[in-house]
Amino acid sequence: MKWPTKKNNHQPSLLLEQQRSEKLAELGAQLLALRQKQGLSLEQVVALTRIPQRLLQAIEAGNLNDLPEPIYVQGLIRQFAEALGLNGVEFSGTFPISAARVNPQDMGNISPLNQLRPIHLYFLYIFLIICSVNGLSQLLNNALLQASNSQNQPYSKQKSVAKSEPTQPKETLKVQPISDRLSGGQQGQAVQIGVTLKASSWIRVIADGKTEFEGTLPEGTHRIWKAQEQLTVKTDNAGGVLMSVNQEKAKEMGEPGKEEEIRIAAKPKF
Known part of the structure; x- marks a missing residue:
């Protein structure tokens, strides 16, 4: 006598959980490798993604x-993927959320909205709010940066015209032309600066008239830039930025919370 077998209704959910676990392990390994390749710490990714x-x-x-x-x-x-420079939508789209299958004969009677439970709609609503807030925050930040750039442009033009009254940097960081030892060899010896962030600060770096970087760097970031003729560094938090010129001892650009702009030029050749 054969006893009737009982169907396992939990098998599809267990299979879906296994698929999620395997896909998460694959995506997580890729993100870990890319983060380490870019030299970013988890603390820096936290500052970028919140x-x-x-x-x-x-x-x-x-x-x-x-x-x-x-x-x-x-x-x-x-x-996480967008913070590392990937296409976040495409990268995360491979992570399975639901594996619900619909019988083709019942397609005309089933609406996708009918399959969503109230708790799912609630989570979806919260997720959309988070995405909207993030998008609005980015738009506001871009608008503020554009406004700041438009206000700084007339000021830069006045400084280039009034050459008889050059501005001098603060005593905390004395900028001098590059030494004879560095510039006395081949033509086009680069000027180098190193920047280390004591606190999260907005920075703009212009090398030989070209903007190399403009944005907010998190605390602990260290960057190096080079130029053949002149480097210009501007920040909105001078006390939070340590800057070294040509591998000399790093010094603060100015006072905390104050805006500061410093130019470093190579020693002219005669």
């Missing part, structure tokens, strides 16, 4: 149990 460090660690480790609902996990992966 995602708690424990969630970033869980993504890199592929630990699905320490992460929220799958729809949130996909959003976190998207932000």
